Amino acid sequence: MSFKLGLTGSIGMGKSTTAQLFVEVGCGLWDADAAVHRLYDVGGAAVSPMQAAFPEAVIDGSVSRDKLKEAIGRDSSALKVIEEIVHPLVAEDRAAFIASATADILVFDIPLLFETGGNEAMDAVxxxxxxxxxxxxxxxxxxxxxxxxxxxxxxKQMPNDEKVFKSDYVVITDTLDHARVQVEKIVTTIRGQMTNA
Ligand SMILES: CC(C)(COP(=O)(O)OP(=O)(O)OC[C@H]1O[C@@H](n2cnc3c(N)ncnc32)[C@H](O)[C@@H]1O)[C@@H](O)C(=O)NCCC(=O)NCCS
Ligand SMILES: Nc1ncnc2c1ncn2[C@@H]1O[C@H](COP(=O)(O)OP(=O)(O)OP(=O)(O)O)[C@@H](O)[C@H]1O
Structure with missing residues (x-):
């Protein structure tokens, strides 16, 4: 059974960059934003429900993020409608990843991990x-x-201080080298716990 490590943080705080550092030390990675990109792409499962809710946002068979941002700009409650379409599909994509993954530690890069209660399915955050x-x-x-x-x-996001407080580990993303050292330490700690368990 793989160890499930949630990776979160507010917009632009360095999730994607830090996720790649976990990949460098052998972790598997599932990226919620990347899953959304697949769902919005031609043939993706979000295209048809999005066509029904925001017809102007589907262009040449894929969902336009710029059009969605315009819709949210006109009426911020549009984001809730978008989330109701996207989040269940994202959950399916994640379940398929878990079923096929083989690495000892699986990292889940999820911007809204705490906001959606996804932290409860993780072994650590x-x-x-x-x-x-x-x-x-x-x-x-x-x-x-x-x-x-x-x-x-x-x-719309939980304040950063609150996310830090609720997390088991924190990575300060001031420089790449500092982030790498912190990631290596976290992975060493978790692997140590796994061999002693
Ligand atoms: C709002 C959209 C159109 C903006 O697209 P854009 O390409 O400009 O930005 P991108 O997708 O890279 O998101 C940037 C960051 O915004 C934040 N963010 C995105 N969606 C949300 C949301 N629903 N609530 C709070 N923060 C969000 C995240 O930190 C994310 O990493 C897009 O993010 C979207 O369709 N969001 C709804 C789907 C969703 O909830 N995604 C979050 C991960 S499941
Ligand atoms: N450890 C770091 N040192 C220096 N710069 C960094 C570090 N981590 C991230 N950055 C820079 O910060 C910016 C945002 O990083 P990144 O895209 O990884 O954030 P994110 O949390 O995934 O963003 P989003 O929530 O919007 O998806 C990028 O320009 C990236 O180069």
Whole structure:
């Protein structure tokens, strides 16, 4: 039985980057955002329900994230409708990954792990963390969201301090080298616990 390690943190705090560091030391990885991308892509399971709820957001057979962001910008309750479509499909994708995975530690990169209660299915949780100032700089530097879109998403997420408090491990994402050292230590600790169990 693999060890299930949840990886979470607020938008732009470094989940995807840290997830790759876990892969470098032999962990399996399931990425919720990547699952959403598959679901929105041509042939993905979210396309048809999204077509019914937001017809303007389906273009050439795939879901346009820009159109969804426009819909959320017009009416922030649209995000709830989107989540009701997406979250059950994401859960199915995750179950299929667990059924086929072979690594000793499986990392689940899930932005809304605590918000959706997904932490209860994990053996331990890691939270990435950085100051709110650096978070904002990093997200806006990507150039994929306006400041208003960023604030709208951030307002929906549990505050970072609370996520850190609820987590078993924290990775400070100030530099890549520092993050790598912290990841190696966490993996060594978990592997030690697994051999002693
Ligand atoms: C809002 C959308 C259109 C923005 O797309 P975009 O490509 O610009 O951003 P991306 O998907 O990379 O998300 C960036 C970050 O925003 C945060 N975020 C995304 N969706 C949500 C949400 N429903 N609630 C809170 N935060 C969210 C996460 O931290 C995520 O990593 C898109 O995220 C979406 O369709 N979200 C709904 C699905 C969902 O809930 N995904 C979360 C993981 S299951
Ligand atoms: N340890 C680190 N040291 C320096 N920069 C980092 C580190 N981790 C992440 N970053 C930078 O911060 C930005 C956001 O990182 P990343 O995309 O991993 O965050 P995320 O939490 O997955 O974001 P989102 O919630 O939007 O999906 C990127 O520009 C990345 O290069």
């Amino acid at each position: 890691v939270c990435v963390s950085i100051s709110a100032e650096i978070q904002r700089e990093r997200v806006l530097a990507r150039g994929t969201m306006t400041e208003a879109q960023f604030e709208n998403i951030r307002a």
